[in-house]
Amino acid sequence: MTTDIGTGLPSIGAARARELADRLGALIGADRLSTDPAKIERLSVDWAHMSPILSAQLPAGRADLIATPTSAEQIPEILRVAYQLEVPVTPRGTGLGNYGQAIPLHGGLLLDISACRAVEEIGGEGDGAWVRAEAGVRMRELDTAVAAHGQELRIYPSTKGSTLGGFLAGGSGGTGSITYGSNADGLVTALDVAPCDGSGALIHAEGEETVPYIHAYGITGVIVRATVRLAPRRDWVAIWAAAPDYPTGTEALRALLELDPEPRLASLDEQAVVAALPRDPALDPARASVRAIVQAHVVDAAAALLRGAGAEVLAVRPGLVAADRITALSYNHSTFHLQKRHPEYFHLEVAGTPLWDDPDTVRSVYPGTVLHLELMRERPIGMLMAPYVSPDQVYTGMDALEEIGVSYHSPHNWMLDRRLDDVRAVVGRTDPRGLLNPGKLTPDGKDARWRPAS
Known part of the structure; x- marks a missing residue:
């Protein structure tokens, strides 16, 4: 591996890059390759910038070449060439991940699979x-x-x-x-x-x-x-409700667990998050928002459960477009919209009943915390968002969350941190030279909750 003098980033070197391009061009066509600097810069990043810790610590990465195959069968042939030339390969879909998964930390080939869509x-x-x-x-x-x-x-x-x-x-x-x-x-x-x-x-x-x-x-x-x-x-309907405060919102969210059949999705945002969401007549920034996707034949039952918990139903909208609108405000999209309004916020993925049973204790871990919840059968999951100070404060808070019964998944870590035993059991066979997305697997013995140094 050499270093690109102009960027200071890892590079496979000009000669090897030319041989790679020549061989892949013969395989999939030169028109399916790109060394355009603007395209390489655009496709060498993902949404890791949503984390201020990742933005500060994630090593930069820049591909040497982009290959965009048009069929699944071309991909193993591309990887055979990469193996023979010992070129790192970073696969990419649409680059919507938040953890640096699609950033080519060791340069090499960026494998854009987005045209293989049959x-x-x-x-x-x-x-x-x-x-x-x-x-x-x-x-x-x-x-x-x-x-x-x-x-x-x-x-x-x-x-x-x-x-x-x-x-x-x-x-x-x-x-x-x-x-x-x-x-x-x-x-x-x-x-x-x-x-x-x-x-x-x-x-x-x-x-x-x-x-x-x-x-x-x-x-x-x-x-x-x-x-x-x-x-x-099924025939899905989007239902929007508002609650006077977060505790009432959690009661309304939990009430939807009684629905039979259960919702396809149900989310809660407290007021500070609602104020940052795209404007909608069914969103009242002075109140918490409870939104759900339910089957059409149980809409009346869902509305009754929400009202019984103290929420006001603001809108009932049938159809997949309306349902997808609620999907687009779920999970980490709340973070996205809040950070657009307040870029100083960081976030953690969190889970545990204290999120609805003891939210004040949860908020005490990070001053200024606001919460987004997703309904699950056993316990709520969601996003904790708070003004960012330092990595040390974030990591100390993670330990404090665990002490009060809130688990977390840190989005501030570009390393793979799930099912590591399963991965290591096969990776020696499937990638013996360590060329696939290098830099994203913790060394043996590292804890799955590995944290980058502050």
Whole structure:
């Protein structure tokens, strides 16, 4: 590895970059490659800037070459060339991750899978339905495709423009998770994965064999094709309510657990967050907002539960567009909108019943804390947002949260921090030279909650 004198960043060197471009051009066509500096700069970043700690500490990365294959079958051949030339490879979907997953920390090849977007087959019936598609298909496109067969996606992320491969390799849950859990909880029935082992072949994994490739940042292999479970398509309605304060909002959110069938998604923002969201007649910045996606035949029951908990129903909007509007205000989108108004805020992904049972103690950990919650069966999850001071304050607060029963996932860490044993069990076989997304796997023995030095 050499260093680009102009940027100070890792580089594979001019000679090796030319050989890589020549060989990949012969393989997929020169028009599918790019060394355009503006494009390389644009595709060498993701949304890690949402974390002030990552912005300050994440090593810069800049690809030497971008390859954009047009079919899943081209990807293992690309990785065979990379293996032979010992070139690092960073896979990328649409770059919507928040943890630096798509930043090429060691330069090399940025593998843009976004043009591999074929929906190959839809099969099965009822709860046994499934769809097989290439990894670059957008979740929105996939949901539209299966709708023609009377089906819908079981789970999709709050950014529906994400790719299927990006959601499986970098995401975890979203709309539908109340019922179906995370994307590692049986959503995936099969994967085709391209290893970087010189073989130029695909690995086909089914059932539990797929787990080491899910939320693995592409370290264990590049997902090129996935088969995921579907559900019978239902008639969804968006319901918006306002509560006079956060405690009443939590009661309203919890009341929706009594709904049968349960909501597809239910979210709560306290007033300070509501004030930062895009304007909508169903959002009152003086009150907490409770929003849910429910089946049409239980709208009246949902409204009654909300009113019984002290909330006022402000809007009932039928249709998928209305439902997707609520999806787009869920999970980390609350952070996005708050940071647009207040860029000094940082965030943590949090979970635990103190978020609704003892919010004042939670807020005492970080002065100025505001909360966004998502309804789950066992306990709420959500986003804790507070004015940022220093990494040390953030990390000390993490320990304090654990002491009061609130778990967290830190978005201030570019290292993979889930299912490390599963990853390490296969990565020696699928990436023996350590070329896949290097710099994102903690050394052996490091704790899964590894923190970058302050």
